Amino acid sequence: MKHDASLTGRGKLAAVISAGVVAGLTVSLGIVPANADKLDDHKDRIEKQIAGTEKDLESVNAMLQKNGEKLRKFQDRLPSAEQAVQDAEAAESAARSEVQQLQGRLAAAEKSRAEMVEAQEKTKAMTDEQRKLTGQLAARAYQSGGLEGSDFGLLVRGNDLNKWANSVEVSSRLARAQNRELNELLGRGAEQRNATARLSAVEDEIAGLKKQADAALVRQTQAREAADAAKADLEKLLADTESAQSELEDAKSKAHQQLEDQKAEQQKINQAIKERQERLKREAEERARKAREAAERAKREAAAAERRRAKNAAALRAKAQAAQKKATVATTNTKPSKTVSKGTWGLIVPASGPITSGFGWRPTPAGTIDYGGLGGYLHAGIDWGSACGSPIVASASGRVMQEGWNGSHGITVSVDHNIVRGHALTTNYNHMTRTAVRVGQQVKQGQVIGYVGTTGNSTGCHLHFETVVDGQHRNPAGLLW
Template identity: 25%
Template sequence: MFFRNRFGKVAGTALLTGALVFAGAAGTTMASDRSDQVSKEKAASDKAAKLRSSLEGVSADLANSVIALENAKDAQKSAQGAYDEAVRVQAGAAREQAQAQDQLEVATAQLKQVEKALAASQERESENLSNIGKVARETYTNPSLGGTFEFFISDKNSGDLSTYARNAQLAAQMQSDSLKSVQNQIVGQKNSQAEQRELTSQVRKLKEQADAALQAADGAKADKETKLEELNQTLEEKKKQEAELDAKKGEISKQLAEAEKDQQAARERIMQIDAQNRSSQAASSSSSASSGSASSGNAGSSSAGYMAGGIFQAPIKGPLHLTSPFGYRIHPVTGQRRLHMGADIAAGCGLPQYAAANGTVVSTRYEGTGGNTVTINHGMLGGSSWISVYRHMTQFATSPGAQVSKGQLIGYTGATGRVTGCHVHFELWKNGTVINPIPLP
């Protein structure tokens, strides 16, 4: 009874409850793991896109060298993290397996104690039964005890008979009570034995599961260790890549300087267009009529477009995913801080691009770092001079001097110029100064 109360109810319940909690937690963990994996993949994709964008302005071979080095670093870091996690999981599995082993040993030992106590009680039961029979026989036949048979052939009186009967009844009752006590004890011990056998069986199953988990964890750890060793062997290759990039910093800096010149030339062209817009406005007899005419490039409140609520619409249809926003960014090799004059939007090669508002196409030409570029003058809108620029196109769908409407096709997404892949590069200039085009004005 001691074991059933102390271990069978407490430890047994704890073990089974633990198994159920583990099963529930496993489902939750799997869902959490899937969510974490999705988040990690998105973070990796965003990081890669940001890296590619930061490398604009240098040739493809130099950009690919930087990307290869960063990929090698990320792979090693990921492998190290995976190995560290495998070590943690293996250590946890080893602890659980050791606990399961301890619990199985305790349960087995307790089962042996219960079975030993049951065997002792059964032996006492057999002994009591034998004693009861022995008392009955001796009471009836043994002359020294005044047995019933001897009483009838003797000259004992009725008083002696009464005393004998009481003594015989008392002796038999004592033996019977002792037998019932032992039999009740046996019933309880058999129940304890059944409970303990069931508990021991369940503990053994948990132990088998823990053994399998440990074996799997050992295998995963060994696999991650092998992969980590393989990646660590590429350290020399990584050092070689770093040395090559270090030697190419001069060339990279030179190309970035050329890209800066391209940007400056773009600024000067935009400033010229802006000056023309202001001059036209000043020469106009009515700025309101001028800003509302088609020739001025006014977007107008009734202009067609798939994005409402603003002067401009996005250059592509559908949801916008920025791979590199407008603003300053640090070059991963030189550490130079450079202004990214537009917003880079994820888009596949050949995806159509559209005019952000009504206007006049100023130029469609190759502009060095910017590749195939479309520049549209939208004239004076709301008292400000506006110009939009679309870079890296693979093909033009308009020409200089063309009057375009908001949402009209002007070209197709590409990767011309010094970029690492197809995407939309969209710029907005207000009063001769480049601004953040997202959100749209």
């Protein structure tokens, strides 16, 4: 019986199982990252795994259906296979019976032959004895003058009993006793001939029975082999079919289990995403609430600050106007000469040109940035309206502590003068076009440290000069003159 090589579909089955069933779940919600992108990636990965498993399950179901059809076909073949086994076993049984019957007949024939041989040997011995006795009778008759003639002599010499038996003349001459012996001799001779013929027939029968028995034995062996082969084919057919069905059912069970696990994982991820969205919503609502509160608080603080600003601005304006008036009286239209006299702090004017703006409160100039948002600012120094590129000198000796860009002040140089009159003093030179010193350099009073420019929050070429005493801006006029 030929088996279907594609019965189990083991190659396809292995591919289906290895595609996802034995892969298992490689992710766990217990380590789901808080990062939203990673959580979404996790969700996408699980959905792809579910799609792959469902596809694998479809393949397994298709293979189960296909294998089920084959199983039904094989089951349809079972009756004929079982009948073949029964027929083969019946043929074997018939052949066995035939062999047994022939062997019985052969044994009987051989027994009969043995008996015939034994009887023939006995008959021969008796015949020989009878002939001997007849010869003795003939001799006595001859000696006594009886049994004259050539026929009896012929009988004795030629052993032709038939001729002698057919001879009426010889029979009439024999004595009664002699005649009886001769008749017995004739009977045994005929019996011996018949036994020989029967023995020959029995031997022929034995030879024929042996041939039949050998042929029947061959048929029995062939029938037994056919029965064994049919039974083995049937058992193989059933085993392969059941094995294939079992493997596919196992694959289906594993695929179902994996699908359930993946869907459970998907549900966990969806729940995590839902919780994340709810948390984000709560956080957004909380931020909105805090923003509203902050806006209301800022509004209140801005109103209070505006009130303070207006009050402070008025005070600063009054103070600045007074200081500017004093500085203007002392310095208006004056120019530093090459031999500038030093003030009480020992500082000299750092640049040439007229003073264009003094120390005090100023409204934010058009075209500049209102950093404080108050509509004005404290002008914490004095401006000299010098031409761009004009030299700027150190107002006092000291060490350069800053050099370079400084936000709205543009290119700046700051010089630390250490302690002057018991106070820490620093001078700042702002809005330069370029510098002539470096940080850490020691400079002398009157040494060129840079050149007038209009960098930073500036509307024209000028030097903005500041004096910082003990960390607080002071009006430079009080230190210069």
